[in-house]
Amino acid sequence: MHLEDIKPAINRSVLMLYRVFAIVTLYAVLAGVVMFAFGSAFYAGSKTWVAPVILSQGDKEALDLTSKTLSTQNTVDDLKLDMAKLEDTIGEAQLHKAKLETLPRH
16 A cells, blocks of 8 residues: 555644534533623623622621631640540550560560
Protein backbone atom coordinates (compact mmCIF):
# COMPACT_ATOMS: atom_id res chain seq x y z
CA MET A 1 0.00 0.00 0.00
CA HIS A 2 1.10 3.45 -0.82
CA LEU A 3 0.37 6.68 0.94
CA GLU A 4 -1.74 7.87 -1.99
CA ASP A 5 -4.01 4.84 -1.57
CA ILE A 6 -4.85 5.52 2.10
CA LYS A 7 -4.77 9.30 1.97
CA PRO A 8 -8.51 9.70 1.17
CA ALA A 9 -9.44 7.45 4.11
CA ILE A 10 -7.23 9.48 6.46
CA ASN A 11 -8.76 12.71 5.18
CA ARG A 12 -12.30 11.38 5.75
CA SER A 13 -11.39 10.25 9.27
CA VAL A 14 -9.84 13.59 10.20
CA LEU A 15 -12.83 15.45 8.74
CA MET A 16 -15.26 13.24 10.70
CA LEU A 17 -13.31 13.80 13.96
CA TYR A 18 -13.30 17.56 13.31
CA ARG A 19 -17.07 17.56 12.77
CA VAL A 20 -17.74 15.53 15.93
CA PHE A 21 -15.48 17.80 17.99
CA ALA A 22 -17.16 20.91 16.56
CA ILE A 23 -20.67 19.62 17.33
CA VAL A 24 -19.76 18.58 20.88
CA THR A 25 -18.10 21.95 21.52
CA LEU A 26 -21.07 23.83 20.07
CA TYR A 27 -23.55 21.98 22.30
CA ALA A 28 -21.34 22.49 25.37
CA VAL A 29 -21.20 26.25 24.75
CA LEU A 30 -24.94 26.34 24.08
CA ALA A 31 -25.68 24.46 27.32
CA GLY A 32 -23.45 26.89 29.25
CA VAL A 33 -25.26 29.91 27.80
CA VAL A 34 -28.68 28.42 28.59
CA MET A 35 -27.65 27.58 32.18
CA PHE A 36 -26.27 31.09 32.64
CA ALA A 37 -29.49 32.59 31.29
CA PHE A 38 -31.65 30.50 33.66
CA GLY A 39 -29.45 31.40 36.63
CA SER A 40 -29.54 35.08 35.78
CA ALA A 41 -33.33 34.99 35.33
CA PHE A 42 -33.76 33.25 38.69
CA TYR A 43 -31.61 35.72 40.59
CA ALA A 44 -33.24 38.67 38.82
CA GLY A 45 -36.80 37.49 39.44
CA SER A 46 -36.57 35.89 42.87
CA LYS A 47 -36.44 37.85 46.09
CA THR A 48 -36.07 34.82 48.38
CA TRP A 49 -32.51 33.80 47.51
CA VAL A 50 -30.96 36.58 49.55
CA ALA A 51 -31.97 37.75 52.99
CA PRO A 52 -29.75 40.43 54.52
CA VAL A 53 -29.09 39.93 58.20
CA ILE A 54 -27.56 42.47 60.54
CA LEU A 55 -25.65 40.72 63.29
CA SER A 56 -24.98 42.30 66.62
CA GLN A 57 -23.44 40.91 69.78
CA GLY A 58 -26.83 40.92 71.46
CA ASP A 59 -28.50 39.01 68.63
CA LYS A 60 -30.08 35.73 69.79
CA GLU A 61 -28.68 33.64 66.91
CA ALA A 62 -25.21 35.13 67.32
CA LEU A 63 -25.23 34.42 71.06
CA ASP A 64 -26.39 30.85 70.43
CA LEU A 65 -23.68 30.30 67.84
CA THR A 66 -21.05 31.77 70.16
CA SER A 67 -22.07 29.49 73.02
CA LYS A 68 -22.02 26.44 70.74
CA THR A 69 -18.59 27.40 69.45
CA LEU A 70 -17.23 27.84 72.97
CA SER A 71 -18.65 24.53 74.17
CA THR A 72 -17.19 22.76 71.16
CA GLN A 73 -13.80 24.37 71.81
CA ASN A 74 -13.96 23.29 75.47
CA THR A 75 -14.72 19.72 74.37
CA VAL A 76 -11.77 19.77 71.98
CA ASP A 77 -9.48 21.09 74.72
CA ASP A 78 -10.68 18.38 77.14
CA LEU A 79 -10.04 15.69 74.54
CA LYS A 80 -6.54 17.03 73.87
CA LEU A 81 -5.82 16.98 77.61
CA ASP A 82 -7.11 13.40 77.89
CA MET A 83 -4.96 12.36 74.94
CA ALA A 84 -1.88 13.90 76.54
CA LYS A 85 -2.59 12.07 79.81
CA LEU A 86 -3.05 8.78 77.96
CA GLU A 87 0.19 9.28 76.04
CA ASP A 88 2.01 9.90 79.35
CA THR A 89 0.43 6.75 80.76
CA ILE A 90 1.60 4.77 77.73
CA GLY A 91 5.13 6.09 78.21
CA GLU A 92 5.13 5.13 81.87
CA ALA A 93 3.75 1.67 81.10
CA GLN A 94 6.45 1.08 78.49
CA LEU A 95 9.10 2.22 80.98
CA HIS A 96 7.79 -0.18 83.63
CA LYS A 97 7.64 -2.98 81.09
CA ALA A 98 11.25 -2.35 80.09
CA LYS A 99 12.32 -2.40 83.75
CA LEU A 100 10.42 -5.61 84.39
CA GLU A 101 12.01 -7.28 81.39
CA THR A 102 15.48 -6.51 82.73
CA LEU A 103 14.76 -8.28 86.01
CA PRO A 104 16.26 -11.77 86.25
CA ARG A 105 13.80 -14.65 85.97
CA HIS A 106 13.86 -17.44 88.54
